[in-house]
Amino acid sequence: MAATIKDVALRARVSIASVSRALNGTGAVTEKSRQRVLRAATQLRYTPHQAARSLITRRTRTVGVLLPDIHGEYFSELIRGIDKAARERGLHLLVSSSHGDSGEAALALSSMNGRVDGVLIMSPHVDAALTLGSLPATLPTVLMNMPASAGDAPTFLTDHYGGALAMVEHLKALGYKRIAHITGPEGNWDSDERLRGYHAALGRDAAGHGPVLKGLFTEESGYLAGRALLAATPRPDAVFAANDMMAIGCLYAFTEAGLRVPQDIAICGFDDIPIARYVTPALTTVRAQTTELGRQALDALAAAILEAGTGRGQRQVLGTQLVIRDSCGGALLARREPASFARGAGQAGFLRKTRVDGEMEDRPKQ
Numbered sequence: 612m613a614a615t616i617k618d619v620a621l622r623a624r625v626s627i628a629s630v631s632r633a634l635n636g637t638g639a640v641t642e643k644s645r646q647r648v649l650r651a652a653t654q655l656r657y658t659p660h661q662a663a664r665s666l667i668t669r670r671t672r673t674v675g676v677l678l679p680d681i682h683g684e685y686f687s688e689l690i691r692g693i694d695k696a697a698r699e700r701g702l703h704l705l706v707s708s709s710h711g712d713s714g715e716a717a718l719a720l721s722s723m724n725g726r727v728d729g730v731l732i733m734s735p736h737v738d739a740a741l742t743l744g745s746l747p748a749t750l751p752t753v754l755m756n757m758p759a760s761a762g763d764a765p766t767f768l769t770d771h772y773g774g775a776l777a778m779v780e781h782l783k784a785l786g787y788k789r790i791a792h793i794t795g796p797e798g799n800w801d802s803d804e805r806l807r808g809y810h811a812a813l814g815r816d817a818a819g820h821g822p823v824l825k826g827l828f829t830e831e832s833g834y835l836a837g838r839a840l841l842a843a844t845p846r847p848d849a850v851f852a853a854n855d856m857m858a859i860g861c862l863y864a865f866t867e868a869g870l871r872v873p874q875d876i877a878i879c880g881f882d883d884i885p886i887a888r889y890v891t892p893a894l895t896t897v898r899a900q901t902t903e904l905g906r907q908a909l910d911a912l913a914a915a916i917l918e919a920g921t922g923r924g925q926r927q928v929l930g931t932q933l934v935i936r937d938s939c940g941g942a943l944l945a946r947r948e949p950a951s952f953a954r955g956a957g958q959a960g961f962l963r964k965t966r967v968d969g970e971m972e973d974r975p976k977q
């Protein structure tokens with residue numbers, strides 16, 4: 612049976628209160644007693660019972676993190692930011708996924724109740740209010756990437772709309788005439804905002820709107836959308852996928868079918884997940900500061916735990932950056948100077964000229 616604080620006190624020949632003071636570093640205890648307590652605790656392999664402890668301190672030093680999904684680099688980047696900020700504060704994480712379902716989200720949140728000091732929630736499906744309804748009103752809460760209708764808890768969000776607008780403007784400037792879009796899951800706020808940016812950039816230019824296909828933010832759904840686009844007539848000359856994972860799946864479908872990217876068709880994504888720069892050709896994308904989003908949200912939650920109500924009503928928008936790599940380059944020159952483009956050297960020269968090494972600053976955030 613696990614040793615209790617009483618066993619440690621008996622072995623160290625001190626009171627229970629002295630064991631508590633020695634182990635927590637609070638209150639007065641002589642150095643001799645402290646040493647005896649530490650020795651006894653080590654010999655008995657004593658570790659404090661966290662649930663019992665939190666009943667006394669009313670703090671768990673744990674925060675709950677509810678995400679719509681935990682698959683893929685987008686979420687590992689987000690969790691990395693949250694985890695780093697949590698560790699700096701000596702906080703631990705309890706991570707759960709709602710699998711995009713508000714019923715599961717409500718269950719996950721109710722199971723966290725009493726075990727965490729606060730919760731960070733990313734619940735981008737539209738019925739977010741349902742999810743939040745299951746939270747005790749007094750539990751400090753911070754939201755990520757959720758619409759204003761989700762409530763007045765401090766919220767941190769990516770400028771999905773502005774990033775998508777800048778990307779499609781970039782494709783237009785390169786001379787692409789028929790730009791397709793692959794969306795994220797239906798009812799997903801990130802996806803809806805990115806779609807809104809796509810339509811805003813194309814405006815009334817009916818011809819410029821390529822087909823809009825439904826995806827699920829997964830590589831596989833991007834691959835399937837890519838296959839469908841291969842069969843579309845007329846075929847689009849560029850594809851803007853609502854995230855990098857789908858862009859990479861779509862890229863695979865195109866190269867598998869023998870198309871050259873970007874010479875035959877351009878493809879770009881959103882998020883700038885770490886793998887985006889290592890695919891061939893390297894992916895042009897929109898950098899969402901995903902790790903920073905997680906870090907800032909955790910910082911805000913820590914503040915709200917310390918002082919109830921901190922940050923209420925705040926909506927912090929994190930700007931995006933266009934990251935121009937190789938998967939959309941070349942098209943403009945191919946049209947303007949087809950002869951030099953046809954020769955390999957012309958193409959390489961163009962790519963070198965147009966490629967912005969590092970990043971190109973996006974328009975200022977709204």
Ligand code: HPA
Binds near residue numbers: 679680685801828882
């Ligand atoms: N899932 C995957 N990728 C994403 C998401 C998401 O919910 N939001 C933005 N990029």
